[in-house]
Amino acid sequence: MYGSASTHDIPTQAATGLENEDPILLAEFEARIARGEKIEPTDWMPQLYRKQLTRMIEQHAHSEIIGSLPEGTWITRAPGFRRKMAQMAKVQDEVGHAQLLYSAAETLGKTREQMLSDLVNGKSKYSNVFNYPTPTWADSNVISWLIDAGAIVNQMANAKGSYGPYCRALDRICAEEAFHLKYGHDAVVHMATGTPIQRKMMQEALNRWWPAIMTFFGPSDKMSVHTEILMRWKVKMATNDACRQQFLDMYVPKIWEIGLTLPDPNLRKNEDGVWEFSEPDWEDFKRVINGDGPCNAERIAVRRAAEENGAWVRRAMQQPQARYVRPLA
Amino acid sequence: MLFSFDPRISRLELPESAPPPPDKAALDQFPTYEVFHQRKENTAYVYVGPVHAPEADVAFLFGKEQFSRRFPCTGMWVVPTEAIRVTEYGDDQQSVYDRLPLLPADALTTADAAGLEAYDIFHLKKRGKAHTHVGQVQAASPEAALQAAKAAFGDQRPVVNVWVIRSADLLRSDDDDRDMWTTTPDKKYREAIAYKVQDRIDRFKQER
Numbered sequence: 001m002y003g004s005a006s007t008h009d010i011p012t013q014a015a016t017g018l019e020n021e022d023p024i025l026l027a028e029f030e031a032r033i034a035r036g037e038k039i040e041p042t043d044w045m046p047q048l049y050r051k052q053l054t055r056m057i058e059q060h061a062h063s064e065i066i067g068s069l070p071e072g073t074w075i076t077r078a079p080g081f082r083r084k085m086a087q088m089a090k091v092q093d094e095v096g097h098a099q100l101l102y103s104a105a106e107t108l109g110k111t112r113e114q115m116l117s118d119l120v121n122g123k124s125k126y127s128n129v130f131n132y133p134t135p136t137w138a139d140s141n142v143i144s145w146l147i148d149a150g151a152i153v154n155q156m157a158n159a160k161g162s163y164g165p166y167c168r169a170l171d172r173i174c175a176e177e178a179f180h181l182k183y184g185h186d187a188v189v190h191m192a193t194g195t196p197i198q199r200k201m202m203q204e205a206l207n208r209w210w211p212a213i214m215t216f217f218g219p220s221d222k223m224s225v226h227t228e229i230l231m232r233w234k235v236k237m238a239t240n241d242a243c244r245q246q247f248l249d250m251y252v253p254k255i256w257e258i259g260l261t262l263p264d265p266n267l268r269k270n271e272d273g274v275w276e277f278s279e280p281d282w283e284d285f286k287r288v289i290n291g292d293g294p295c296n297a298e299r300i301a302v303r304r305a306a307e308e309n310g311a312w313v314r315r316a317m318q319q320p321q322a323r324y325v326r327p328l329a
Numbered sequence: 330m331l332f333s334f335d336p337r338i339s340r341l342e343l344p345e346s347a348p349p350p351p352d353k354a355a356l357d358q359f360p361t362y363e364v365f366h367q368r369k370e371n372t373a374y375v376y377v378g379p380v381h382a383p384e385a386d387v388a389f390l391f392g393k394e395q396f397s398r399r400f401p402c403t404g405m406w407v408v409p410t411e412a413i414r415v416t417e418y419g420d421d422q423q424s425v426y427d428r429l430p431l432l433p434a435d436a437l438t439t440a441d442a443a444g445l446e447a448y449d450i451f452h453l454k455k456r457g458k459a460h461t462h463v464g465q466v467q468a469a470s471p472e473a474a475l476q477a478a479k480a481a482f483g484d485q486r487p488v489v490n491v492w493v494i495r496s497a498d499l500l501r502s503d504d505d506d507r508d509m510w511t512t513t514p515d516k517k518y519r520e521a522i523a524y525k526v527q528d529r530i531d532r533f534k535q536e537r
Binding site: 073090093103114169179322326328 | 381
């Protein structure tokens with residue numbers, strides 16, 4: 001699981017467009033959500049709801065596909081047969097999650113063809129952490145444990161959201177995540193409690209990844225009208241800051257207990273129980289997400305090559321009489 | 330050429346940059362099929378999700394891979410999405426059968442027994458949950474099948490939504506192939522329970 005609830009291009013200042021919606025339908029829609037009922041694909045929904053959910057679920061799906069690339073290349077180099085098998089199972093899970101999520105997004109009206117095109121042509125984003133390299137096995141372990149842990153914080157919240165198909169997909173996804181988290185933790189503990197060289201390797205990987213992990217949940221939400229509406233509609237279930245705090249609360253103690261340190265001198269929990277930390281470099285974050293990171297070109301090129309290499313198989317299997325129908329649920 | 334930390338990516342000799350490819354053509358990803366699973370012997374089939382596939386047999390393979398790789402299952406059905414007749418969605422706690430317009434009586438009675446076909450009926454009990462198989466009816470059309478379903482299963486409540494599928498359109502797993510659902514017991518490494526690190530952490534803390 002790699003999704004992050006912070007969609008990278010949330011238009012915080014843009015008009016909500018709600019003034020163009022039918023007030024009676026809008027009231028019924030909001031009443032349904034307030035009653036705790038889920039929205040299903042054929043229900044009326046405001047344009048903003050459809051647009052934001054499509055963007056969020058699509059981005060989550062792309063993150064699963066792209067996120068499996070750095071871990072996937074470690075399958076053959078994973079130390080030992082058992083770890084190779086486990087790493088392979090995890091990568092298979094992640095790609096399966098992408099399939100579930102693309103279908104959930106598709107029920108909102110954007111075709112899978114268009115989503116896959118937009119991933120390769122750069123119109124859609126994926127979780128920015130995957131624009132960084134995994135030079136060692138320990139880096140792969142950091143992804144398995146801490147990036148998955150961050151994603152779980154988000155996904156557990158989103159599974160209580162208002163859109164039926166996304167909830168159904170997340171229920172299945174969350175069930176598989178328990179394994180990823182334990183597997184990643186096991187791998188990190190193994191290195192951190194191992195030989196001095198293993199330990200050093202783990203610490204260096206953690207130092208490399210920590211700044212990216214701190215940006216994983218996105219910048220602080222400006223509490224705009226937009227954010228308020230999306231939270232009322234249960235599209236966004238928690239603010240970026242709340243997710244980050246929950247993550248730090250759950251995982252910093254686990255990192256410290258195995259004798260690893262974190263490369264932020266300001267990281268501490270204050271008397272009010274709130275985590276303080278150095279503000280991540282959001283300028284750098286913006287630069288990387290807009291294409292100028294160490295691995296952006298590689299991730300897209302590999303994805304594109306996979307698409308192109310498989311094109312002849314898809315062409316060969318095409319049925320001339322096939323007709324497109326949106327998946328139902 | 331694209332240089333990567335990962336030698337096997339460098340070896341692909343991918344171009345460092347290239348103009349974006351044209352958008353994918355319609356149906357490059359194939360039409361969709363909806364998949365149902367039976368999770369345990371003698372329980373109802375439940376909707377698990379869609380797959381994209383060029384034909385029913387391939388949809389069956391994809392459905393097996395996508396939905397039963399990690400979850401136990403004793404049977405599977407797949408059906409083309411376009412073969413499903415969907416009612417409107419009601420509110421939780423209601424029954425959509427209550428809103429069903431009555432067909433003219435002759436629409437139900439004209440068909441003689443020879444013109445009847447079997448239809449499978451699925452109910453959604455609560456929004457956000459999954460459609461579940463409730464049974465089969467005999468009817469001459471999907472609309473008539475819905476009326477027959479109301480007569481047969483209309484007392485069940487709530488019913489938020491109904492799917493009607495001509496039974497002949499469902500591709501079903503064969504009872505004789507049951508062993509294909511058996512999962513090998515030596516895949517413990519993909520279960521959370523296989524990872525127990527607390528002892529190692531405790532030992533580490535003691536030694537420090």
